[in-house]
Amino acid sequence: MTTIADIDKMISRVALGDRSAFSDLYDATSAKLFGVALRVLNNTASAEDVLQETYMKIWRYADRYASNGMSPMTWLITIARNTAIDRLRATKQTDDIADVEDRMAASGPTPEQSAIAGSEAARIVGCLDELPDDRRAAVRGAYLEGDSYADLAAKFDVPLNTMRTWLRRSLIALRECMTQ
Amino acid sequence: MSEALTPEEENRVLAAEYTLRLMTSEEERAFELRLAEDRALERDVADWVAHFADLADEYMPVVPPKALKARLTTDLFGATDKSTSLWSRLGLWQGFSLAATAAAAVMAVMLITQPAPQVPTSGPLFVSEIAAEDDSLRVLAVYDGATGGLRLTATAGQAETGRDFELWAIVGDNPPRSLGVLTDDGTGNIxxxxxxxxxxxxxxxxxxxxxxxxxxxxxxTGAVLAVGQVTDL
Incomplete structure (x- = not known):
């Protein structure tokens, strides 16, 4: 069973140029990171490219991991999410949804991957629950789908400035809730 | 409402917007300039990254196609790694299936035994299938360590009229070296x-x-049409 400590160790070894550790890291984490790319991009081919680019960055920047203090999965997911959002902004094409859903149904996570996915208690979820429904949905959309203010304004059919105000208020409320 | 925020609160909201990627790319660049010099701001971003990380549980894992890993490894490390076995090296061949490898090996033996039966080879044999991704061009290359000769046979594809296929050798990070031009019938003996x-x-x-x-x-000077890794037979 792959644990968070194992992932941590793998990244440290990857930072030293250990190719077999890189292979192990890919096997243990690629399903989660592919899930991130698929959710943001909604397009299988783009998500595959982004996954490739993500692991190239991981190989290149693994030596920066030790000093940044993040949990290893958070670090990996942040790279995957940002790479996917960069791609989304560059192309802005989100067809192919049925294709993604087919694939999701076809291939579930392995037990190892499920173990990694189930992380610590989710405090932000409790704080999100205190927000009005539409604001909670907007924050979640921004995080999970990489929506910009403009995307969210269109999705919720409100003016851009209104969306900006909603979101900023929600973020202040979240921050207060989480530091209590 | 932003007029009610203290500068610290404003920074925290900006840090959240940055973490969520709500900013335009111009705003992101401006924020990153500040971030490089402001430790408190950096901590705000780190806090938000950690907070939002809990939402990442909702990203549902999806096993990626197997071929992706091979492509990644080839792109990162090149196709061969001398410390690995032949079989795992075969797995790294770009756009190259095991079936094709077997076919290439069979053809290599035919090439050596059929047209030149007078040359019993004793040196090491190497083979490469130089193939375009879409298989529009495939050239089989067989190297005989005993003679230093490289024999080439195109099994698919032909140079356009007035154009030639040129063969290049690439070793490590060195620039490609020309090995010559293939004949019009797609063969070569180099x-x-x-x-x-x-x-x-x-x-x-x-x-x-x-x-x-x-x-x-x-x-x-022209497009690189096909690439193949050399491996021992």
């Missing part, structure tokens, strides 16, 4: 230069589209 003979095991062969007679610059 004596590998001495200094390349020792490096044949980790070599990559590539074919580019060049003017009639080949590149005049010493480097590929």
């Amino acid at each position: 004596l590998l230069p001495d200094d390349l003979q020792g490096a044949v095991g980790g070599m990559v062969l590539a074919i580019s589209d060049e003017p009639d007679g080949g590149s005049t610059t010493g480097a590929p």
Whole structure:
């Protein structure tokens, strides 16, 4: 069973140029990171490219991991999410949804991957629950789908400035809730 | 409402917007300039990253296609790694299936035994299938360590009229070296230069589209159409 400590160790070894550790890291984490790319991009081919680019960055920047203090999965997911959002902004094409859903149904996570996915208690979820429904949905959309203010304004059919105000208020409320 | 925020609160909101990627790319660049010099701001971003990380549980894992890992490894490390076995090296061949490998091996044996039965080879044999991703061009290359000869046979594809296929050898990070131009019927019999003979095991062969007679610059000038990794047979 792959644990968070194992992932941590793998990244440290990857930072030293250990190719077999890189292979192990890919096997243990690629399903989660592919899930991130698929959710943001909604397009299988783009998500595959982004996954490739993500692991190239991981190989290149693994030596920066030790000093940044993040949990290893958070670090990996942040790279995957940002790479996917960069791609989304560059192309802005989100067809192919049925294709993604087919694939999701076809291939579930392995037990190892499920173990990694189930992380610590989710405090932000409790704080999100205190927000009005539409604001909670907007924050979640921004995080999970990489929506910009403009995307969210269109999705919720409100003016851009209104969306900006909603979101900023929600973020202040979240921050207060989480530091209590 | 933003007029009610203290500068610290404003920074925290900006940090959240940055973490969520709500900013435009211009705003992101401006924020990153501040971030590089402001430790408190950096901590705000780190806090938000940690907070939002809990939402990442909702990203549902999806096992990626197997071929992706092979492509990634090839792109990162090149196709061969001398410390790995032949079989795992075969797995790294770009656009190359095991079936094709077997076919290439069979054809290599035919090439050696059929047209030149008078040459019993005793040196190491190397084979490479130099193939375009879409298989529009495939050239089989067989290197005989005993003679230093590289024999080429196109099994698919033909140079356009007035153009030639030029063969290149790439060793490590060195620039490609021309090995000559294929004949119009897609064959070639090339004596590998001495200094390349020792490096044949980790070599990559590539074919580019060049003017009639080949590149005049010493480097590929046209599109690289096909690439193949050399491995021992």
